[in-house]
Amino acid sequence: GFGFWVLGFWFWVLGFGFWVLGFGFWVLGFGFWGFRFG
Structure with missing residues (x-):
């Protein structure tokens, strides 16, 4: 019951x-690419 709900919630988090x-x-990668080639 409640234990499974808490477990599911933690997996979601x-x-x-x-x-x-x-x-x-x-x-970060997109910004680096834009900075390098933009």
């Missing part, structure tokens, strides 16, 4: 964190 991290790296 973890996944969201990884998504934000990946997005941050994408923005």
